[in-house]
Amino acid sequence: MRKTLAKNIFLNINPIKKFRTIKIQMDFLRPLDKEETTSRRLLANVMSNSTEDYPSFQAINDREMELYGSEINVFTRNLLNFNDLAFSVEFADPSFLIDGQTQVKDNLDLLGEIIFKPNLADNKFDVTAFDTEKRNLMSNLVSIQDNQDLVSSLGLAKLIYQNNPNRQVPIFGSIEQLNNLTNEKLLAAYRDVIKNDTVVINVVGNVDETEFLKQLTDSDFYQQMNNNRNDLQIEFEKFDELVKKPATKIEHKHLNQSRISLAYATENLAKDYSRLAPQIMNLILGGDDQSQLFQQVREKNSLAYSVSSTYQPISHLVTIQAGLDSDSIDKAMALINQQIEFIKQGKFTDAQVQHAQKVMVTRRKISTDSIQYYIMRSIWETVYPKTLMTEQQFQSELESLDKKHIASVAENMHTIAQYQLIGD
Amino acid sequence: MTEKLEKQTKKLDNGLQISVVPMAGFNQVYGLAMTNFGSVDTGTENGVLPSGVAHFLEHKLFAKPGYDVSEKFAEYGANSNAYTSYTKTAYLFQTLENPYDNLRVLLDLVQNPYFTEKNVASERGIIDQEIQMYLDMPEWVLEQRILGQLYPNDPIAEDIAGSSKSLQEINQVNLLETYQQNYRPDNMNLVLVGDVDFEKVENIVENSNFHTLETPLKKTFNKFAPIGAGGQETMDISQARSSYGIRIDTEMTGYDLVRKQFELNMIMETLIGESSGNYQEMSKLNLIDDSFSYNVVAENNYCFIIISGSTNNPEQFQEYLRKHLSYEALKEVLTDAKFERIQRDAIGAYLFAQNSPEAIANQMAELYFYDVDYLQLVQMIDSIDKDDVLNIAEKFLKDNNCTYYNLLPSGK
Secondary structure (H helix, E strand, O other): OOOEEOOEEEEEEOOOOOOOOEEEEEEEEEEEHHHHHHHHHHHHHHHHEEOOOOOOOHHHHHHHHHHOOOEEEEEEEEOEEEEEEEEEEEOOOOHHOOOOOHHHHHHHHHHHHHHHEEEOOOOOOHHHHHHHHHHHHHHHOOOOOOOOHHHHHHHHHHHHHHHHHHOOOOOOOOOOHHHHOOOHHHHHHHHHHOOOOOOOOEEEEOHHHHHHHHHHHHOHHHHHHHOOOOOOOOOOOOOOHHHOOEEEEEEEOOOOOOOOOOOOOOEEOHHHHHHHHHHHHHHHHHHOOOOOOHHHHHHOOOOEEEEEEEEEEOOOOOEEEEEEHHHHHHHHHHHHHHHHHHHHOOOOHHHHHHHHHHHHHHHHHHHHHHHHHHHHHHHHHHHHHHHHHHHHHHHHHHOOOOOOHHHHHHOEEEEEEEEEEOOO | OOOOOOOOEEEEEEEEEEEEEEOOOOEEEEEEEOOOOOOOOOOOOOEEEEOOOHHHHHHOOEEOOOOEEHHHHHOEHHHHHHEEEEEEEEEEEEEEEOOOHHHHHHHHHHHOOOOOHHHHHHHHHHHHHHHHHHHHHHHHHHHHHHHHOOOOOOOOHHHOOOOOOHHHOHHHHHHHHHHHHOHEEEEHEEEEEOOHOOOOHHHHHHOOOOOOOOOOOOOOOOOOOOOOOOOEEEEOOOOOEEEEEOOOOOOHHHHHHHHHHHHHHHHHHHHHHHOOHHHHHHHOOOOOOOOEEEEEEEEEEEEEEEEEEEEOOOOHHHHHHHHHHHHHHHHHOOOOOHHHHHHHHHHHHHHHHHOOHHHHHHHHHHHHHOOOHHHHHHHHHHHHHHHHHHHHHHHHHHHHHHEEEEEEEEEO
């Protein structure tokens, strides 16, 4: 069932029966704004800390356990050019429980509590909840420096998005902004979210659609979700400047292993193969354990344990990551460039192409064995349906690809950023 | 309507157990072969093996004469992987198609070692990079250090992958000997989750080439030195981490040990889980952040609990736990209502795991070595009552089995 509850408030119910759990997720979306990134993340943490009826972290956790280990998750993430503040509850399917008759309603109520009945006192968030979560987030932000893979990917992102101020603050916020965030400002941010964000509600699992819709519309908080919201404008990043002048940064740290992170923009691909050819090219380059990078950098030259490439379909970026000894970096860079050249020149075999095609089909089908797949697909259908391919489109584009198309992706790949974290 | 899980199993004459679990509506088939051999198993009749040998074997079994097994999996449309834990090693594949061909590849993987001086040498560089990667992770370093306090000089305190030095001592000879001792069918089991025919699986495995040994399987357990007094060191990190360890020496094995693990988890959840008063209090006192967690391990003869997290004050962190992890404190907070919630939570976790063929295969294979049927776990959870939990707590919550380790930021 797909239903529009008000302008830009969408409800999708997928009563699929293959899972042992049911998941309800509500995504609140608005354009990324660097001034709001930290407050939205702190808001996620404060709202999942406690509510009006469950006024402590302990009380809310007790309630989750009572409901057979329901899992509440509140987080922010980048989705296109939007900041997505997502609230979800996943819980055991009542048909597997002896006494789970009210399980769906109870969990919907709990999620509703978290979103619409915050723990307020004196026109502020509860001071304990606010202080605890602010301290927690600060601690998490400080700890980022101790996660070298994250340091490396953030270093690369900072270079890639150097011309977009809204992407300069990582999605989990910044220490500087957090220091300046007051309880009052956070409450204002909360009220703004509830009133103005586009909302996508997804329900996946063994539920009765009509009954669920009734439970939702009967709920206390439904009134807060039926005012019209603004349209979302999708925008895409341009990397023209970086193509002309790639950004580079080298940092040194006291580490056992060095990391390199590289980014490439792909552009000017013919429309009829622009969606799958880059993904096939990426699989051949570094997408799995049969790829050129894995075989040449790791297996043949023993330079790295971890080396791979990924392709991001929305931004059309290819990124390469590797962890290795600092004195192997030049050799590894030369090998990486050789593999890109290898693909540009069409030296890969038909068997490599067939393998990549098979992997694409397998990953697509196996992903449907996860509850999250249905939620993400539904969000894309609502927000940006163009990115989805029907089974027929997928098969026909996949089958029509030839080596020329794949090589042309590599030919149109331009270095835009290089980040090196040197361990010494 | 989703159906409850069922399985078919058979123990073959050579001692190998095979299990098949159909998963209605799921597209994939997930296959896993597990051996009851991990990084702690370094003691042999002929002396001590270099640390990291189980993990090295896991990497190098993929090598075959003229090909790598991952290529064969890829040809049949599967992705493959492997992992080594303290006490187990597992090899797995996930596929949409050709489950029987992939099963044959999995059997080839675990049945036919091919170690040469050259291929062993080339793997050293790769594994050394894996070790270096983990050495930059403070959480991982802290786990090694607290295990070093809980089990001084024991192989469990070494990195699962070994060290740059121990890698040099691993060669094709000790790899082959270790393989032959441990990769025998009576020390392994095989699980397939998904739409496969049990008889066909049975037939393929029966006709495969497992090597067997005449000597009966002997599992030697390590002897433990007394617990260390605790310690700390500096590391180039921005946030201090602290770890508190409790060692529980037990003679229990099999079903009883798994049940004990559930009971210990219930005790920890009551005392310091997110639903506990202590969690709230420690948070309020700024002693923990949301990285705070505990882990209960009960494998072979190792049984321990590690509590760890980032902290601004390692000393107070330790002090708080020492004071509040007590039988008296547990008796006070473990009400009937609390116990029921904890039991419900455990049942829910069991259902959550059943969304994942991977989780089912891994848990089923692991529990086999403890004579526990994965599909009977709910009955096990149900059979635990509050008094069982209190009784066990009274025995282990005492002062002389605890220790600690801190990682402090250098320069502070």
